[in-house]
Amino acid sequence: MKTLKTLVLGIALLATAQFVKADETVKAVKSTKNNAVDAYVSAMTTGQSTELNNVIEENAKFSILRGNKVMSFSKSAMLQFAAENKDVRQDCKTNVEEVEGNEDMSIVKVEMNYGKFVRTNYVTVANTGDGWKITNVYSVVK
Numbered sequence: 001m002k003t004l005k006t007l008v009l010g011i012a013l014l015a016t017a018q019f020v021k022a023d024e025t026v027k028a029v030k031s032t033k034n035n036a037v038d039a040y041v042s043a044m045t046t047g048q049s050t051e052l053n054n055v056i057e058e059n060a061k062f063s064i065l066r067g068n069k070v071m072s073f074s075k076s077a078m079l080q081f082a083a084e085n086k087d088v089r090q091d092c093k094t095n096v097e098e099v100e101g102n103e104d105m106s107i108v109k110v111e112m113n114y115g116k117f118v119r120t121n122y123v124t125v126a127n128t129g130d131g132w133k134i135t136n137v138y139s140v141v142k
Contacts, residue, residue, distance in 0.1 A: 030131025031055050037096065037108050040123055040134055045090045045112065049082035057126070057133040064139040090114075103127060105135075118142055 031039075036055040043049035062073040073081075092112040099107045099122070110121040124136040 031133070033101070033106055033125055033127075033132045036125045036132045036134055037110070037123060040121075040137070041094060041096060041110055043082045044110070044121070045092065045094050047082075047086050047088040049079070049086065052082050053079055055132070055134055057128060057135045060133070060135050060137070062137045062139075064141070066141065092119075 031051075031054060035051070039049075039051040039055045043052045056075050056078065058075060060075050060078075062075075062078050064071050064073075090112065092114045095109075095111045095113070097109045097111075099109050101107065105124065105126045108123045108125065110123055112119040112121070119139060119141045122136075122138045123134060125132050126135045
């Protein structure tokens with residue numbers, strides 16, 4: 001009976017160790033350039049922001065030119081905006097185009113055409129130690 005208890009306990013410990021190891025594997029997955037850009041576009045156009053927090057660098061800067069004034073926001077402000085607009089689908093046509101890029105960074109132009117005006121977002125993503133992350137977004141509305 002004592003041997004049976006020891007065997008069951010050993011199997012339980014082994015199973016627990018496997019689950020913990022599996023969880024570490026999931027956390028080790030790093031975002032790609034396309035994942036980062038897709039997460040941003042999805043958050044801005046469809047209100048689906050589940051991956052946004054994972055693809056924004058902690059000190060990222062978000063700026064928008066409104067008239068002659070540049071307004072700047074932090075990662076936390078951007079995430080709050082995304083949460084407030086959860087599931088809000090924008091009535092726009094979206095075009096995504098890489099303007100410049102290499103193995104370390106990329107600038108991607110995201111145009112959101114609303115018919116009467118166009119919001120152009122220049123999204124800078126960098127290959128950080130934790131995968132590709134958004135480091136800067138500069139938006140212009142015309």
